[in-house]
Amino acid sequence: MVERLLAALALSAALAAALPAGLAAQGPLLTLGGRHVTVRYTPGALDRADHVQRRYTLLARDFGPKNAAGPVLLVELMSAPEWRAAGLPEPFGLPAIGASGSLVLPAWGNAESVATWRLLLAGRLPRIDGTPLRGSAEEAASLAAADLLGELEASRLLLAVQRLSGDRPWVDDLLAAALAASAFQRYEAPRWPEIRALFDRLARAGDPRLAERLRCAAYLEAAARIGEEAGKLPARPLLKMARRADGRLRAADLVARYTWLSGWNRRTDP
Numbered sequence: 001m002v003e004r005l006l007a008a009l010a011l012s013a014a015l016a017a018a019l020p021a022g023l024a025a026q027g028p029l030l031t032l033g034g035r036h037v038t039v040r041y042t043p044g045a046l047d048r049a050d051h052v053q054r055r056y057t058l059l060a061r062d063f064g065p066k067n068a069a070g071p072v073l074l075v076e077l078m079s080a081p082e083w084r085a086a087g088l089p090e091p092f093g094l095p096a097i098g099a100s101g102s103l104v105l106p107a108w109g110n111a112e113s114v115a116t117w118r119l120l121l122a123g124r125l126p127r128i129d130g131t132p133l134r135g136s137a138e139e140a141a142s143l144a145a146a147d148l149l150g151e152l153e154a155s156r157l158l159l160a161v162q163r164l165s166g167d168r169p170w171v172d173d174l175l176a177a178a179l180a181a182s183a184f185q186r187y188e189a190p191r192w193p194e195i196r197a198l199f200d201r202l203a204r205a206g207d208p209r210l211a212e213r214l215r216c217a218a219y220l221e222a223a224a225r226i227g228e229e230a231g232k233l234p235a236r237p238l239l240k241m242a243r244r245a246d247g248r249l250r251a252a253d254l255v256a257r258y259t260w261l262s263g264w265n266r267r268t269d270p
Helices: 002-017 046-063 080-085 111-120 137-161 169-187 189-205 211-230 235-244 251-257 261-268
Strands: 023-026 029-032 037-041 073-078 103-106
Touching: 029 046, 029 073, 037 046, 046 073, 046 137, 046 169, 046 235, 073 080, 073 137, 080 103, 103 137, 111 137, 111 189, 137 169, 137 189, 169 189, 169 211, 169 235, 169 251, 189 211, 211 235, 211 261, 235 251, 251 261
Parallel strands: 037 073, 073 103
Antiparallel strands: 023 029, 029 037
């Protein structure tokens, strides 16, 4: 999987590097360029593109490669028809990985995205502040849920472009969760308990469309515990360990340092 992501990200970087900063046209989507994150969006979704770029720039700036010559993350915002035309396997409203290695998110909410997230979150959509610029409050809440789950997918992409991975699937998942949890704790600290509760409800939904992503609540909790023990954001000690191991973090080294993981990982990595 890491090799596939790297190849796709190389293509994405080449596309982004060819674009000037600001707005440009590229196929049916428009482009909002940025130093860390480029967002391609369906016409009419500029406000959403700006919001998404600001959110994921915080993650990419803090935990992406430090000396990159251009954007390290490509996000695409698609309408429901564009989503289906792209052949994405996920239902509209969930984050997906595009053929070019992009993180794909809904450009706006609709009845489908609301229904999907109501099912996954036992009817309780996340709280939003203020009045949405477009659509209903429920539609905006479905976008907020997609963006939160998308933070984990974006973290996977940032790890892949830096060639940082684990020797077991659960280590990869823990690394991604550590990046996402760090961004949540640093930039959305007042909402951190609410975000944890949302992922906990997601884990209990048991919907097969999310497969292993349904277990992300356990990884976020483990990442938070690592951060608490280290007295810093959880991404810091784990990234340091991975880089010292030439980018390949071994499960045995993790368990040696955090002994409680020896029992925990058996529940998450059968």
